[in-house]
Amino acid sequence: MTSGDPTAPPPARPAPDVEPASDVRGRVARLRAIRELAERGQDEKATAAQRAKGKLTARERIALLLDEGSFHEVEPLRRHRATGFGLEDKRPYTDGVVTGWGTVHGATVFVYAHDFRIFGGALGEAHAEKIHRIMDRAIAAGAPLVSLNDGAGARIQEGVTALAGYGGIFTRNARASGVIPQISVMLGPCAGGAAYSPALTDFVFMVRETSQMFITGPDVVRTVTGEQVTHNGLGGADVHAERSGVAHFAYDDEPTCxxxxxxxxxxLPQNNRDTAPAAPSEDPADRRCEALLDLVPADGSRPYDMRRVIDEIVDEGEFLEVHEGWATNVIVALARLGGQVVGIVANQPQALAGVLDIDASDKAARFVQLCDAFNIPLVTLVDVPGFLPGVDQEHNGIIRHGAKLLYAYCNATVPRISLVLRKAYGGAYIVMDSRSVGADLSYAWPTNEIAVMGAEGAADVIFRRRIRAADDPEAMRRQMVKEYKAELMHPYYAAERGLLDDVIDPVDTRRVLIESLRMLRTKHADLAARKHGNPPH
Structure with a gap:
């Protein structure tokens, strides 16, 4: 008989997971049994294997993320429709991804979580459609989206439809960028094209030992280049948090993460039309910061830890540093001042003397853009001797990368306050949100030195002939350095010329910043109409 023969028996279908029933009570009982099966998972061995790796299940992760009892799941009964290649008898509920919404600290958050127990969390057509729908709902509702990633990439058995599913995710990531906060939490492997979705989001979290991200895995690397590398050595949490800059945060375990x-x-605010939630603070707004007088040496060549300055200024000394392990010569962090969330960008004299280089410029530029997109005011703490000199920096495009930071600040319309603690030399001073690129308020401590370059370098250029002709060149050089500092680098030179709004006592820093932020809270800026800018890359 042929398949078109009307007398041929219908093809056999797999037995239902739960027997059907005819009456209402029976059907409700069946529904409950199906939902329990969907929530529990159909393979106890897979659950045991997940736990053996030190990993939680998708629903356990969601329970830790969201407020207790707040999760509303959608499409828990979804199944794939693919047949053949061994899938016809494997049609588990959820199709390997749990989607829905709940609350975090009472605010709505949308979430999807790969279930590695089902097809290794691999993405197929139904799986992708569930993610597309929850992303669309997050954008429409104007609420953050958190993805809990633990998947093996595209589902090979479904071919090109799986690849198309990734395209739909990437498109939505791009459309949501700057509209709602997007957070990717890496809790397992993420390889190939799947790694691009996290890269398109605002923040990437990783867990050491259990999560990896790479485009081509160790086997491909070994085949193509002959290099031997482990999964963690190629794309582990510390690699991306400290070397590549792909991950913003890395933690030792899932609950902490x-x-x-x-x-x-x-x-963070709910969306780009909202403001970040304020929180009452018991830390007095007018608290004097006496410790700052000892934390920052007047000698510009002596290092100190800028984190201690931030700790002294912000509410309760509490801040969340972003990209803590990457490009450590600049610090970017979220904190509160007077209960209001602010983004802090600061040079770090403990690392490379706080110079700007390629990675530091990229790191700060993206953070400035994030804060501007989500209405978070910017406070910039400046102690920068310039851009890092060197052949590698020039050949790898320090001009292009430094311009990213300049572009980000010039475009930012949120309230912007800059404070020069000590050095502010050359183009790096301009780039670090100086008055000339649009800072709303510019302050400095009386230890500031704002100039084209350091006094020693300036004297060597300006007085080169006089120094060479002197009977004692070194004595003449010291004299010229002293004169240059006295004339052009004294703490009030920039203020006298209207390039600073005030020179403030360091102990008043917290009060001045909070009062300035209060004044700027209603700031409004009109921009020229355009489709979008063309930032340097």
Whole structure:
């Protein structure tokens, strides 16, 4: 008989997971049994294997992320429709991804979580459609989206439809960028094209030992280049948090990681039309910061830890540093001043003397853009000797990368306050949100030195002939350095010429910043109409 023969028996279908029933009570009981099966998972061995790796299940992760009892799941009964290639008898509920919404600290958050127990979390057509729908709902509702990633990439058995599913995710990531906060939490492997979705989001969290991200895995690398590398050595949490800059945060275990995601969400607005949630603070707005007098040496060549300055200024000394392990010569962090969330960009004299280089410029530029997109005021703490000199920096495009930071600040319309603590030399001074690129208020401590370059270098250029002709060149050089400092680098030179709004006592820093932020809270800026800018890359 042929398949078109009307007398041929219908093809056999797999037995239902739960027997059907005819009456209402029976059908309700069947529904409950199906939902329990969907929530529990159909393979106890897979659950045991997940736990053996030290990993939680998708629903356990969601329970840690969201407020207790707040999760509303959607499409828990979804199944794939693919047949053949061994899938016809494997049609588990959820199709390997749990989607829905709940609350974090009472605010709505949308979430999807790959279930590695089902097809290794691989993405197929139904799986992708569930993610597309929850992303669309997050954008429409104007609420953050958190993805809990633990998947093996595209589902090979479904071919090109799986690849198309990724395209739909990437498109939505791009459309949501700057509209709602997007957070990717890496809790397992993420390889190939799947790694591009996290790269398109605002923040990437990783867990050491259990999560990896790479475009081509160790086997491909070994085949193509002959290099031997482990999964963690190629794309582990510390690699991306300290070397590539792909990950913003890295933690030792899943509960700590998810708790930090909750903390981050408490500092972010729901969307680009909202403001970050304020929080009452018992830290007095007019608290004097006496410790600052000893934390920052007057000698510009002596290093200090800028984190201690931030700790002294912000509410309760609490801040969330972003990209802590990457490009450590600049610090970017979220904190509160007077209960209001602010973004802090600061040079770090402990690392490379706080110079700007390629990675530091990229790191700061993206953070400035993030804060501007989500209405978070910017406070810039300046102690910068310039851009890092060197052949590698020039050949790898320090001009292009430094311009990214300049572009980001010039475009930012949120309230912007800059404070020069000590050095502010050359183009790096301009780039670090100086008055000339649009800072609303510019302050400095009386230890500031704002100039084209350091006094020693300036004297060597300006007085080169006089120094060479002197009977004692070194004595003449010291004299010229002293004169240059006295005439052009004294703490009030920039203020006298209207390039600073005030020179302030360091102990008043917290009060001045909070009062300035209050004044700027209603700031409004009109921009020229355009489709979008063309930033340097």
């Amino acid at each position: 998810l708790d930090e995601v909750r903390y981050l969400l408490s500092l």
